[in-house]
Amino acid sequence: MIRVLVVDDEPQLLRALRINLSARRYEVVVAADGATALDLAARHVPDLVVLDLGLPDMDGTDVIAGLRGWTKVPILVLSGRTDAADKVDALDAGADDYVTKPFSMDELMARLRVLVRRLESEQAAQQTAVIGYYTVDLAAKTVIRLPGAPEDVPEQIHLTKTEWAVLEILVRNPGRLVSGKHILQQVWGPAYDAQTNYLRFYLAKLRQKLEPEPSHPRQLITEPGMGYRFQP
Structure with a gap:
């Protein structure tokens, strides 16, 4: 399920977007x-x-800059600012698309579908990775x-189901910081988002199997206090 973060300070608009996106089977998280x-x-x-800007x-634009510091997640700006300069500023900051208010819900959903197709295309392309002396094929x-x-x-390494689940999240986000909570929620579920010892254990196992020097990893990186990163 595609998770969409909707950021807007208008309660009625947040509610309308939550309802419409949920009806189309998006997982919706909102912030004001x-x-x-x-x-x-x-x-x-x-x-x-x-x-919203x-x-x-x-x-x-400061939110865009904050996100772009660690993620390439597609960002669609939904704003009442119609001046060309505002659009240019948002796109230069790292936004992927711009829709002005008032807007048609059908148009917004169409723009989101374009971003989803691009996202799926990028994920499909990220089927293989080289780690250490190995080619990892996710498919x-x-x-x-x-x-x-x-x-x-x-010649070949066996990974457990859980090791594959952890590794796939990192490989599909090359170069990006992924929070420990996100990995825990995706692999074990929301009730486990504080079990950081799970991640330490499984990252150590993956490094032992894949990294030439497990004690000095170069590709399966821990960012202390922040999360983990796969460095291609």
Whole structure:
């Protein structure tokens, strides 16, 4: 299910968007100000963001900048600002599309579908990755030794179901910081979002199996106090 973070300080609009998006089987998370939006984005990493620029605590372009510091999530700006300069500023800050208020719900949904198709296309392209001396194939669920790897490197590595689940989240977000809470919620469920020992254990197992120097990982990185990152 695609998770959409909707950020707007108009309660009626938030309610209308929640109802319409939920009816189309999106998972919806809402925020009425920029600080809450950034906090929710870190704790419940969204697949898409719908963002108003006129927020009570900060400008929407600052929210875009905050998100772009660690994620490439598609951002659709939904704003009453119609001046061309405002649109250019938002797009230059990192927004992917811009819809002005008042708007047609059908048009908004069509714009979101375009972003979803792009997102799915990017995810489909991220089926394989090279980690250490191995090619990891997410679709085939195989880890195969690269040609030219040292002879003492095993030809194939077996990963458990849970190891695959953790690794897939990281590989599908190359170079991006992924919060520990997000991984825990996606793999084990919302009730486990504080079980950081699970992640330490499984990241250690993955490094032991995939990294040439598990004690000095170069690709399966821990960002202390923030989360984890797969560095291609």
